[in-house]
Amino acid sequence: xxxxxxxxxxxxxxxxxxxxxxxxxxxxxxxxxxxxxxxxxxxxxxxxxxxxxxxxxxxxxxxxxxxxxxxxxxxxxxxxxxxxxxxxxxxxxxxxxxxxxxxxxxxxxxxxx
Amino acid sequence: xxxxxxxxxxxxxxxxxxxxxxxxxxxxxxxxxxxxxxxxxxxxxxxxxxxxxxxxxxxxxxxxxxxxxxxxxxxxxxxxxxxxxxxxxxxxxxxxxxxxxxxxxxxxxxxxx
Numbered sequence: 059x060x061x062x063x064x065x066x067x068x069x070x071x072x073x074x075x076x077x078x079x080x081x082x083x084x085x086x087x088x089x090x091x092x093x094x095x096x097x098x099x100x101x102x103x104x105x106x107x108x109x110x111x112x113x114x115x116x117x118x119x120x121x122x123x124x125x126x127x128x129x130x131x132x133x134x135x136x137x138x139x140x141x142x143x144x145x146x147x148x149x150x151x152x153x154x155x156x157x158x159x160x161x162x163x164x165x166x167x168x169x170x171x
Numbered sequence: 172x173x174x175x176x177x178x179x180x181x182x183x184x185x186x187x188x189x190x191x192x193x194x195x196x197x198x199x200x201x202x203x204x205x206x207x208x209x210x211x212x213x214x215x216x217x218x219x220x221x222x223x224x225x226x227x228x229x230x231x232x233x234x235x236x237x238x239x240x241x242x243x244x245x246x247x248x249x250x251x252x253x254x255x256x257x258x259x260x261x262x263x264x265x266x267x268x269x270x271x272x273x274x275x276x277x278x279x280x281x282x283x284x
Contacts, residue, residue: 098180100177101272165214
């Protein structure tokens with residue numbers, strides 16, 4: 059099992075550019091999440107999905123979009139990048155059931171200049 | 172809305188001694204789960220310990236234990252026999268019926284040799 063994988067590991071964008079952060083899990087988990095972590099802060103939820111075809115907004119969804127066409131993949135799209143989106147982005151997944159832990163990917167460090 | 176608060180931005184402890192990290196939370200639900208995650212410099216999020224709200228018994232995992240005070244909405248983490256590898260950011264988190272994990276701001280733990 060590779061677990062949760064994210065690509066790319068690092069990226070620098072110019073203001074106004076767009077990009078997609080990729081996330082894939084091979085554990086057949088229903089739930090998937092995208093978080094952002096600003097320096098010295100905790101993780102904030104951007105979007106989450108409870109299964110293929112179902113997504114919902116988290117705490118900080120503005121400027122982002124997601125889709126979930128398969129169980130395995132949950133890409134995060136940034137449209138018109140802004141300096142405020144400079145952050146580390148984490149993808150996570152877990153099985154159904156509140157008790158079950160979230161498994162996190164290694165993160166993507168994004169800088170918008 | 173649920174919130175998680177960690178009031179200690181930084182803590183330090185001598186190697187082999189014991190340290191306690193504080194966490195308080197607020198939720199209107201009766202069924203929820205609490206977690207402590209560790210984030211070393213590698214950025215990887217690692218589950219340390221979890222606690223079901225309906226259980227009165229405090230969870231223990233080797234050198235890690237919690238003091239769960241449901242009425243006070245407090246969930247502290249005790250690390251015994253601290254080791255250099257314990258140095259990391261520690262995040263307290265809460266999950267309930269909305270299926271979303273809410274994180275505290277984190278506590279940076281330094282281990283002094």
